[in-house]
Amino acid sequence: MTSIGVAILGRLPAIPVAGLGVGLGMGLLLAGSGALAASEPLKPFTVVEGYTVPDPLTETPGNPEHGRKWVINRKLGNCLSCHEMPIPEEQFHGQTGPALYGVADVYDEGELRLRLVDPKALNPYSMMPSFYKVDGLHRVRRGFEGKPILTAQQVEDVIAYLMTLRDTSKRQ
Numbered sequence: 177m178t179s180i181g182v183a184i185l186g187r188l189p190a191i192p193v194a195g196l197g198v199g200l201g202m203g204l205l206l207a208g209s210g211a212l213a214a215s216e217p218l219k220p221f222t223v224v225e226g227y228t229v230p231d232p233l234t235e236t237p238g239n240p241e242h243g244r245k246w247v248i249n250r251k252l253g254n255c256l257s258c259h260e261m262p263i264p265e266e267q268f269h270g271q272t273g274p275a276l277y278g279v280a281d282v283y284d285e286g287e288l289r290l291r292l293v294d295p296k297a298l299n300p301y302s303m304m305p306s307f308y309k310v311d312g313l314h315r316v317r318r319g320f321e322g323k324p325i326l327t328a329q330q331v332e333d334v335i336a337y338l339m340t341l342r343d344t345s346k347r348q
C-alpha cells in the first residue's frame with residue numbers, strides 16, 4: 177500500500193519537470209505561465225533603427241528546448257499553423273509564412289526578437305501575431321485581453337530555439 181502512495185506522489189511533480197511538451201504536463205506549465213503573464217507588467221523594449229530589438233527582455237538567457245515546446249504549443253506560439261519548421265513529430269505545418277529552416281543564417285537574435293514582439297513594425301499588414309504586445313491589437317482572443325501571448329521569458333526561449341535553425345540544406 178505504501179509503495180503505491182509513494183509512486184503516485186512521486187509522479188506528480190515529475191510531469192512538468194520531465195517537460196512532456198503536450199497533454200497534462202503542458203497544462204500545468206501553462207497554468208503557471210498564464211498567471212505570470214497576468215501579473216507581470218510588460219517589459220519595455222526598444223526598436224533600434226527600425227529593424228532590431230538588440231536587448232533581451234530577460235536576464236535569464238533563453239532555453240532552446242523550452243522554446244521548441246512553446247513554438248509547437250497551439251495555445252502559445254502555434255507557429256506551425258503558419259510556418260514549416262524542422263519538427264517532424266508534428267504532422268501539420270502551415271504555409272502562410274515562410275519556412276523557418278535555416279532562419280538563424282538569415283537573422284540575428286535582435287532581428288528575430290523584433291519579428292516576435294512586433295512584426296507589424298516591419299510590415300503593417302503582417303498576418304503574424306505580435307507575441308509580446310497588448311496595445312493596438314485587433315481580434316484578441318478571449319482571455320488574452322491585456323496579456324501578451326508569450327511571457328518575456330518565453331519570447332527569449334523561442335529566440336534561442338530559432339537560433340538553432342541553421343541548416344539551410346533542409347529548405348524546400
Ligand code: HEC
Pocket residue numbers: 247252253254255256257258259272273274275276279282288291295299301302303304305307334338
Ligand atoms: C498567422 C500566421 C503566423 C503565425 C501564427 C506565426 N507567423 Fe511568423 N510569419 C508569418 C508571416 C506571414 C511572415 C512573413 C512576414 C510578414 O508578413 O510579417 C512571418 C515571418 C516570420 C519570420 C521571418 C521569416 C523570414 O524568412 O523572413 C520569423 C522568424 C517568424 N515568422 C517566426 C515565427 C514564430 C517563431 C512564430 C510562433 C511564435 C510565428 N512566426 C507565428 C505568419 C505567422
